[in-house]
Amino acid sequence: MDELENNEVARVDEAIVCGRFQPFHNEHLHYLLAALCRSKFLWIGITKPWRKTVGNSSSHREQDSANPYSFIVRVRMVRQALLECGVDPTKFQIIPFDFESVLDFDQYNPTCKLVFVTITDNWSQSKIEQLEALGKKVCSLYENRDPEITATKIRKSISDGTDLWRTSLPPSVESIIDEELANART
Template sequence: MAEIGVVHGRFQILHLKHMEYLLAAKMRCSRLYIGITHPDDLYLGGLEADRHGIRKSDNPLTYLERYEMIHDALVDFGVRREEFEIVPFPITRPEYIFEYAPKDATYFMSVYDSWGEIKCEMLKSMGADVDVLWRKSEEEKGVTGTDVRTAIALGRDWQQMVPRTVYDYILKNGIDQRIKDNAVFTG
């Protein structure tokens, strides 16, 4: 078991597959740092390979909102507060990552696409110890943040896709309406 682990993601709406990733990493370390990528608009679209960070509609939640949702969900799932930290994770400005996350940690990853592979290699090239929890195709990924945001925007049922605390938080803070108001559909 690693002493310190790090995971990262946009968590643009924390869903149950995110929880699977967070909890799988937490089972492998004593203390887990959860890095939130694209913590603000300064980090949107910073790397060409980052196709997720270029549209504001892909990133409707603030850093603080994501922080609070992650915190509440982990505590609700039984993770003790002293066993995790939540930090910014500037993946599009990798030279700053170790200003927020410990370099001597194990960096747990789930890889589904070329962007995941790029991030994995980027962290390795920076000297990070990377442990890939699983590699799956995008078809095997399951629920995504895009799925949740689309369901909200279209008025479909999305409660079963997210932790209970996230569902409550989204409704309490009017984030569902913000997503509906700012939805961008292409096709």
């Protein structure tokens, strides 16, 4: 895995970023904007595109409570947040990116080899190893092992009925979650 220096701005033709985005929050936005600064076109891969997983896993990432939003809702979150920031919609494409299920991976994912990641927890290293095993070149944009904002904290705030989560999201994503909460009540 390569690491970019803070002052190094390597601009490539295309790159991939990936995440579950459950939900898409301000740290995710920072990650995507950093990647867009380093690429002319960005493939935004939504991992775990299907909420139900095959097999039995104890990982919190596999639990239904950690994956409350459908692929389509997450596409809306990412797209609206980027458009809200003034990102040209011709500079990115949002796709399912189920790299943990290697069955036919190359059939529905871009041939682009470069994946930008951030290092935030122990899962990051596992993700890097899996991506490299698929032939991807992985480059770390930055490391932040103690992020203030996490999707886990946001989901807990939402389920507890507190409004702490609202300050951690782009305004458009806050609106989408409000819609989802209203729909769940009806």
